[in-house]
Amino acid sequence: MELEDVARKAFEESIRVKRDFIERYENALLEVAREVTRRIGNGGTVYFMGNGGSAADAAHLAAELVGRFYIERRPIRAVSLPSNDSILTEIPNDFGYDQIFSRQLEAFLREEDVVIAISTSGNSNNILRALEVARKRLSLRIGMTGRTGGDMIDRCDYLFKVDSTDVPRIQETHITLGHVLCQLIEAMVAEKS
Secondary structure, eight states: OOHHHHHHHHHHHHHHHHHHHHHHHHHHHHHHHHHHHHHHHTTOOEEEEESTHHHHHHHHHHHHHHSOSSSOOOOOOEEEGGGOHHHHHHHHHHTOGGGTTHHHHHHHOOTTOEEEEEOSSSOOHHHHHHHHHHHHTTOEEEEEEOSSOGGGGGTOSEEEEOSOSOHHHHHHHHHHHHHHHHHHHHHHHHHHO
């Protein structure tokens, strides 16, 4: 590939992947936003988790809900599980890295809560273990993955699969999806206030 073509091809592919995504999931986005808003109204907390770039997305999206996305409204309880430095070193040291999220959910998670798992492969053991805790607690489980869904495919109430195997394109769609969910949830919460 010629270097002169890299930027244009990356943008064009990102646009194509996102266009395909919204065609497939537009109705599901509204349904998920309504259910998350209902749970927030019942005192629920939204927990985000992911590894690497997805951990950064988890922190980013939790901040959008706690702070403000577009409009002035009450803060929404949201937590980024990969954002506590002490927990990120203590749990892996004492229990193993595969328990980094499940151990936190065992401490905090309630039935009215929401867990949003972000994994490009859908196969991260620490995510899968946490989703099992969420299933047992009857919490809402939302997943964001790549094309196949990996092992998350049977572990989520709603699974948003980005039809790509290119990690940057998947991650770009995940953050757009997260932003749209935050926008919808914020508007719905503000409407009920």
